[in-house]
Amino acid sequence: MAIEFLLNKQNPDGGWPYLHGGSWTEPTVYAVLALLAEGETAQSKRGIAWILRTRLGDGGWASRPGVGESSWVTALAALIPEENLGHAAHSGAIEWLLPVKGENTTALYCLRQWLLGRSNSIDRENPGWPWTPGAAAWVGPTAMAVVALESEHKRRPSARVAARAQAGRNFLMAHMCHEGGWNHGSTDAWRYDAPPYPETTGVALLAMDRLRSPAMERALAMGRKFLAETRSADAQNWLRLGLAAQGELPQGYAPPQGIAYRTVTEVALSHISELGGLA
Amino acid sequence: MTRRELIAGAGVVALAGCTARKATAPQPQMVSIVRAPAYDQRIYDTVRRMLADHRLDVRGRNVVLKPNLVEFEPGSSINTHPMLVHAAYEAFRAMGAASVRIAEGPGHRRNTLDLADAAGYFRIIPGFEDVFTDLNVDDVSQVHLSRQVSHLGKLYLPNTVLGADLLVSMPKMKTHHWVGATLAMKNLFGVVPGGLYGWPKNVLHWAGINECIVDLHSAFPRQFALVDGIVGMEGNGPIQGTPKAAGVLVAGSDPAAVDATCCRIMRIDPSKVGYLGLAAEGGAQIAEAGIRQTGEPIASVATPFALIPYFQTYRLDRPIG
Numbered sequence: 324m325a326i327e328f329l330l331n332k333q334n335p336d337g338g339w340p341y342l343h344g345g346s347w348t349e350p351t352v353y354a355v356l357a358l359l360a361e362g363e364t365a366q367s368k369r370g371i372a373w374i375l376r377t378r379l380g381d382g383g384w385a386s387r388p389g390v391g392e393s394s395w396v397t398a399l400a401a402l403i404p405e406e407n408l409g410h411a412a413h414s415g416a417i418e419w420l421l422p423v424k425g426e427n428t429t430a431l432y433c434l435r436q437w438l439l440g441r442s443n444s445i446d447r448e449n450p451g452w453p454w455t456p457g458a459a460a461w462v463g464p465t466a467m468a469v470v471a472l473e474s475e476h477k478r479r480p481s482a483r484v485a486a487r488a489q490a491g492r493n494f495l496m497a498h499m500c501h502e503g504g505w506n507h508g509s510t511d512a513w514r515y516d517a518p519p520y521p522e523t524t525g526v527a528l529l530a531m532d533r534l535r536s537p538a539m540e541r542a543l544a545m546g547r548k549f550l551a552e553t554r555s556a557d558a559q560n561w562l563r564l565g566l567a568a569q570g571e572l573p574q575g576y577a578p579p580q581g582i583a584y585r586t587v588t589e590v591a592l593s594h595i596s597e598l599g600g601l602a
Numbered sequence: 603m604t605r606r607e608l609i610a611g612a613g614v615v616a617l618a619g620c621t622a623r624k625a626t627a628p629q630p631q632m633v634s635i636v637r638a639p640a641y642d643q644r645i646y647d648t649v650r651r652m653l654a655d656h657r658l659d660v661r662g663r664n665v666v667l668k669p670n671l672v673e674f675e676p677g678s679s680i681n682t683h684p685m686l687v688h689a690a691y692e693a694f695r696a697m698g699a700a701s702v703r704i705a706e707g708p709g710h711r712r713n714t715l716d717l718a719d720a721a722g723y724f725r726i727i728p729g730f731e732d733v734f735t736d737l738n739v740d741d742v743s744q745v746h747l748s749r750q751v752s753h754l755g756k757l758y759l760p761n762t763v764l765g766a767d768l769l770v771s772m773p774k775m776k777t778h779h780w781v782g783a784t785l786a787m788k789n790l791f792g793v794v795p796g797g798l799y800g801w802p803k804n805v806l807h808w809a810g811i812n813e814c815i816v817d818l819h820s821a822f823p824r825q826f827a828l829v830d831g832i833v834g835m836e837g838n839g840p841i842q843g844t845p846k847a848a849g850v851l852v853a854g855s856d857p858a859a860v861d862a863t864c865c866r867i868m869r870i871d872p873s874k875v876g877y878l879g880l881a882a883e884g885g886a887q888i889a890e891a892g893i894r895q896t897g898e899p900i901a902s903v904a905t906p907f908a909l910i911p912y913f914q915t916y917r918l919d920r921p922i923g
Contacts, residue, residue, distance in 0.1 A: 341739035347797060386798050390742060390758055395800070426808060454800020458808055463712075463801060507710050507801055515779075515838050522713060555674075555720075557713035585715050585731075 325584075325594040329354045330366055332587050337373035339587045346373060348384050348396040353591035355403060360598040363407070371407055374400055382415030393419060394455045395464035401471035402601055405478070417475050420468050421487050424450035425460025449493035451508075461508040462498055462523050465491050466530035470601060473530070495527050496538060503541030504549065521549035525561025529568045529601065543571055550576075556584045560592040564600055630894035631859035631887045632656065635867070637898055638832050638851045641685045649689040649828070652853050653697065655896065658826060661698035663767035666735075667691060670773045670789050670830075671706045672841060674720040679833045679845035682772050684726035686830050686851070690770060691727065704730070705762050707737030707792050709802045714738060735762045738796035749820040751880055752813035754805070759821065763793045771827045771857055775834035775850075775864055775907075777843055780811055782875045782913050784840045785864045786827035786857035790818040812876030819857060819881065827860040828853045831867065836907035843908075850903050858886035859893045866890075869906035871918040 332339055332354070338346025339354045351370055358367035378384060383393025384400050400408070401416035408416075426432060428450040451460030452468040469491035476484045498508050504519030505527040511517055524546050531539065543566075550562045550572075559578045566572040584590045595601060634655055638648050667690055669682035687704060694702045704727070711717050714736040724730045740760035747754055763769055773789035781788060791814075794803045806814040819825075831850040837843035848867060854860040858881040862872035872878045872888050882888045909916060
């Protein structure tokens with residue numbers, strides 16, 4: 324059913340939309356990964372050809388071809404196995420990811436924050452990744468970059484890659500909500516605690532290692548609570564992936580009945596989570 | 603040049619002409635205030651009458667309604683109430699619009715349709731999915747911003763809103779922890795595609811929130827604003843504040859004038875709200891003298907919205923009207 328949906332949604336150019344319209348990098352990567360999990364097909368090859376065709380000169384990918392510069396979706400492209408994407412494109416994606424940091428870690432910004440009496444030494448020493456160049460780092464893009472780098476490190480051990488992934492995990496730990504779990508990355512505003520979200524909690528859990536600490540226990544408890552409560556397909560997908568990566572997804576877990584899987588990313592990620600995960 | 607870019611460019615030219623006219627002979631902008639005590643069936647007739655008062659001619663036109671959808675909190679006062687959006691949808695259709703779409707691109711949560719479902723949009727608006735566009739992942743065109751108050755210069759914006767003959771901003775009347783108040787102009791942050799700029803749309807923060815609000819506003823010269831002030835939000839808005847019943851709907855063709863009027867209802871000094879001040883520098887009417895206010899007098903509906911400590915100086919102390 325999921326595969327049929329994905330095949331029907333593939334655009335003539337080989338990419339996928341989120342729901343309707345032109346092709347975007349993110350849904351195309353997830354659709355390709357879902358199809359590859361079933362075995363290589365002509366459709367997955369067309370998807371990979373689209374991804375290779377839309378690669379930018381700096382080794383990264385924009386969210387949409389022809390629109391803007393290389394962005395966070397480069398981490399998603401790096402999740403496609405090297406044997407499918409090709410060595411040059413894959414290693415180019417990793418090399419693009421390694422130096423990218425949020426603008427909130429630049430010397431000028433840190434100096435300004437210091438003058439304002441605000442310290443962000445944790446972010447400076449453990450930079451996360453932004454959605455787009457020139458903006459601050461956030462939980463979503465940081466988590467996906469860590470997943471991509473960790474996957475690369477497992478395949479081809481590298482101290483440089485491992486250190487950058489660890490800095491990203493430290494960033495995520497520093498941006499955990501006080502009650503456990505994660506939102507988009509803002510833990511408070513004017514000293515008001517901001518609550519975690521189910522989907523970003525799942526994304527961040529996917530990026531974390533299995534080391535346990537009181538903070539991680541709070542995050543896992545929040546993840547389990549969200550999994551039991553949420554009726555969002557997106558949230559269910561990421562929580563399943565995140566808790567499974569932590570070895571905390573209940574054996575034989577199945578999402579509640581009646582959840583609406585509407586978009587290409589929701590259908591593809593559901594399929595991927597059923598078949599064992601992203602990386 | 604694509605059709606979308608042509609439309610956007612034409613809008614900029616139209617705005618330039620509009621601004622020039624304002625500079626030489628400012629016309630008072632009509633803003634109407636109507637009492638609306640609850641989200642019930644009466645709202646359908648109220649909205650029809652409000653739109654008729656403004657003599658909008660939408661026959662054969664494409665109308666896009668842009669509510670404010672932010673968070674999954676059923677029963678909260680975070681999101682524009684779906685019944686108000688449905689009432690506007692029905693009213694514009696009855697006025698002869700060729701098409702009416704509802705469109706939004708939330709800034710924090712990526713699962714827009716789930717968010718709309720939790721906020722009651724699927725339940726209240728028949729066939730919601732067929733008339734809704736997720737602006738975060740819509741097809742886009744590049745737009746060169748006409749005002750250039752911020753450093754953005756250009757933005758990619760969704761074709762659904764660029765192709766609208768009338769963009770109807772339908773915000774919730776709320777305080778906002780970064781800019782003081784979030785109303786019709788700030789609501790346009792939701793048209794910036796998260797698919798390109800992320801969640802949150804952080805490039806707008808780095809380029810200056812107030813400045814980007816003004817620039818975005820200038821990109822859409824054909825707007826109407828209809829503010830949901832039946833139950834708004836005070837305190838630590840736009841998400842963590844507390845519900846505040848103001849019992850009003852506020853509407854007009856000039857979002858800056860509408861926002862200034864809403865501020866006065868909330869007992870906030872509009873001249874202290876950064877983006878309204880910047881809009882006024884560009885010729886927008888935010889002074890009471892520049893607004894032709896109809897319906898309920900502000901003084902009869904004004905109710906102070908609690909402000910977080912940082913914004914206490916924004917409090918409007920003098921009497922109104």
